[in-house]
Amino acid sequence: AQSVTQLDSQVPVFEEAPVELRCNYSSSVSVYLFWYVQYPNQGLQLLLKYLSGSTLVESINGFEAEFNKSQTSFHLRKPSVHISDTAEYFCAVIYWASGTYKYIFGTGTRLKVLA
């Protein structure tokens, strides 16, 4: 069965430091990969996605993620975080099975940026 694993439930980091949020997936079929961000008391918003092509994808606010097929990973990185990046981040996959798309979200990683 397909699955998404976010091993780190919480990641504290100081402002202006780099951060990496890990996401690994398990799948026997092709997947499409997404990162969503959830700010307090809000719904999720798309941060970036990988469908095909270049394995490195970027968001407008400085985050990037790299699709690594051999390691089945899609880690999210930012070279210098801001206080405003404090939020919960979800990795998600979409895959085709049984005649329809299937959607799986990871358990989320809470990023806490410290002053």
Next chain:
Amino acid sequence: DAGVIQSPRHEVTEMGQEVTLRCKPISGHNSLFWYRQTMMRGLELLIYFNNNVPIDDSGMPEDRFSAKMPNASFSTLKIQPSEPRDSAVYFCASSLVDRGSEQYFGPGTRLTVT
């Protein structure tokens, strides 16, 4: 565009009562999703619709939960009877039917069952 609209934003009810959550998707979107979020279980997909038809309801916890989408602009998630363990934030999301389409989430309904 107003985005995905959910109502109510907060609901407090007593165990055994019926609860109805409502969702209006973004105009033009043809997929609609219901999620439940708790600290213990994270974000769970309950059910999703394509073109108003339920496609995958394998995440619906039990018969107490039901969802309908009578038209392209409205969906409901009903819990009858409600139990304290149903307390959670329920999100509705909509998108286009496409592998690459992002889901647009509503602000959520925080349900508390006492």
